[in-house]
Amino acid sequence: MTITGRSGRDIRDDIAAGRVSATEVCRAVLARSAALNPNLNAFNLIAAERALAQATDVDRRRAAGATLGPLAGVPIAVKDNLCVRDMRTTASSKILEHYAPPYTATAVERLEAAGAVIIGKTNCDEFAMGSSTENSAFGAVRNPWALDRTPGGSSGGSAVAVAAQCTPIALGSDTGGSIRQPASFCGVFGLKPTYGRVSRYGLLAFASSLDQIGPFTRTVADAALTLGVIAGGDPHDSTSSSTAVPDYIAGLTGDIRGLRVGVPRAFVSEGVEAAIRHAFDAALDTLRSLGATLIDIDLPHARYAVPVYYLVCTAEASSNLARYDGVRYGYRAASAPEHGLQEMYSRTRDEGFGAEVKRRIVLGTYVLSAGYYDAFYLKALQVRTLMRRDYDAAFERVDLVAMPTSPIPPFKLGDKADDPLQMYLADIFTVSANLVGLPGMSIPCGFDGSLPLGFQLLGRPFDEPTVLRAADAFERVTDWHRRAPELDTN
Amino acid sequence: MSTPLSTADVERVAALAQLELTDAEKQLFTRQIADVLHYVAQIQALDTTGVPATAHVHAAQHEREDQPVPSLPISTAVAEAPDAAPEAGLFRVPRVIGG
Numbered sequence: 001m002t003i004t005g006r007s008g009r010d011i012r013d014d015i016a017a018g019r020v021s022a023t024e025v026c027r028a029v030l031a032r033s034a035a036l037n038p039n040l041n042a043f044n045l046i047a048a049e050r051a052l053a054q055a056t057d058v059d060r061r062r063a064a065g066a067t068l069g070p071l072a073g074v075p076i077a078v079k080d081n082l083c084v085r086d087m088r089t090t091a092s093s094k095i096l097e098h099y100a101p102p103y104t105a106t107a108v109e110r111l112e113a114a115g116a117v118i119i120g121k122t123n124c125d126e127f128a129m130g131s132s133t134e135n136s137a138f139g140a141v142r143n144p145w146a147l148d149r150t151p152g153g154s155s156g157g158s159a160v161a162v163a164a165q166c167t168p169i170a171l172g173s174d175t176g177g178s179i180r181q182p183a184s185f186c187g188v189f190g191l192k193p194t195y196g197r198v199s200r201y202g203l204l205a206f207a208s209s210l211d212q213i214g215p216f217t218r219t220v221a222d223a224a225l226t227l228g229v230i231a232g233g234d235p236h237d238s239t240s241s242s243t244a245v246p247d248y249i250a251g252l253t254g255d256i257r258g259l260r261v262g263v264p265r266a267f268v269s270e271g272v273e274a275a276i277r278h279a280f281d282a283a284l285d286t287l288r289s290l291g292a293t294l295i296d297i298d299l300p301h302a303r304y305a306v307p308v309y310y311l312v313c314t315a316e317a318s319s320n321l322a323r324y325d326g327v328r329y330g331y332r333a334a335s336a337p338e339h340g341l342q343e344m345y346s347r348t349r350d351e352g353f354g355a356e357v358k359r360r361i362v363l364g365t366y367v368l369s370a371g372y373y374d375a376f377y378l379k380a381l382q383v384r385t386l387m388r389r390d391y392d393a394a395f396e397r398v399d400l401v402a403m404p405t406s407p408i409p410p411f412k413l414g415d416k417a418d419d420p421l422q423m424y425l426a427d428i429f430t431v432s433a434n435l436v437g438l439p440g441m442s443i444p445c446g447f448d449g450s451l452p453l454g455f456q457l458l459g460r461p462f463d464e465p466t467v468l469r470a471a472d473a474f475e476r477v478t479d480w481h482r483r484a485p486e487l488d489t490n
Numbered sequence: 491m492s493t494p495l496s497t498a499d500v501e502r503v504a505a506l507a508q509l510e511l512t513d514a515e516k517q518l519f520t521r522q523i524a525d526v527l528h529y530v531a532q533i534q535a536l537d538t539t540g541v542p543a544t545a546h547v548h549a550a551q552h553e554r555e556d557q558p559v560p561s562l563p564i565s566t567a568v569a570e571a572p573d574a575a576p577e578a579g580l581f582r583v584p585r586v587i588g589g
Binding site (some may be wrong): 027099100101103164194195198207235238239240241304306307310311318322325326327328329330331332335338339340341342343344345346347350353355359361362363365366369372375376378379381382383384385386388408419420421424435436437461470483 | 495499500503504505506507508509510511512515518519522523525526527529530531533534536537538541542543544545546547548551552554560562566568569570572573581583584585586
């Protein structure tokens, strides 16, 4: 297998054993990324010089006999809403087009401390708001399996970078499915950890009670490896949890006999396209054949997930995005001095934000405004409690909950771009995990023609080990994740 | 509560959010946001009497002593401002009062 097709763990082991140098690996992934990016638009920035310096450092440390970290020499791409010191970090927004932050996100800092080589910043929906990566100020990302289709979103660039073998691992962020849905659309693994498992420090905030950082990978072991590095408490994020970080790799035993997997039959029976329903049913059969017990469960409030999610996330976004005002960083609109501060603010925000971001700010401000707060925002938070109770009750009876990741396969670019509500409705299966704070992983489970399909497993809070163990057992007996799109690098 | 959304509502809310919208944006957003509000209003049929609100899940309680610790130098913190004066530790904004 070529270097770029290998897993992060294999690359690390090859480097440690001297079978390949970190510099050779780095050159290979940079060359592939540069060759493919004009077609895929997965990267906003390829940081070749910095990456090669990091790789050289790994080789020098190995030559000197120094201890190497668990990701030494492993190339990793990070979503462009994660701050890396002095590296352009835009959230795919015009308002941050030239922003180079003075600090690095904790998750990225931990990757680098573990020896990872950061190869670049991946394209995404502006401020992670979208499900197709069409809301980027720098153009849509293309699905490597069908260039006229969306890779999903909002972390579409990270999903594509991994699927197209530009990098074995990429970080994304998931506020309502933004890791899991693009993972399913691109045929790779995508893990959203429990809320609080990974520090959000340095993640440009979209909805603070929902955002969580996690990895895209081509193997479950790589997801376990990456999570083990980035997880853990952080004094810079008061919502991060100091719950002990288990050895996620050691938990990958392949044995899921007796595991109870809940299936919310009523919830997943409506509006799911046939190809996905068949692939999901086959995935359940596979889990059963591995010794898991399937148990029907009821999540009576799951059907309200999209309304609750779009009320909560827009409310939080309207507050979080108030900071972009042309004063302390980012874009400032030209305005005549006599027009004063207010006009500078409002022009900067109109010119700097794209349509979807503005739409969400207006909606979020509306549902928080006097006269509407109780009926919309507060009501949504109450229904969020009912959703939590549904999952609490389900997890009394089961260890995991299974459902499709998306009700539809990757759709054509432009298909939903003019109809925000239709785009939102496709998030039906992913948003619950964020509202309730559960870990969830999308797992490749089939194809609709040439288009990848995925299903997801949700676990109890902080029970990533069980999610990963089941995903790993599934991976051992299936080969969907081994397929790669055919791409022309010439 | 399915109050129809008017363009005037969108203008009012946009002003609260310090957003200057074009006329075309106002028209488009009024229609699109009205669609979304109509859809999300379905939660209002649920009885939530006595149900507490969940603003945050597994909210860890991290409190620490209010002690000064090293932070970014001021000149670095203001360096990314569109109209920065890092050597003075300041950034400039258009006139706020007077004229």
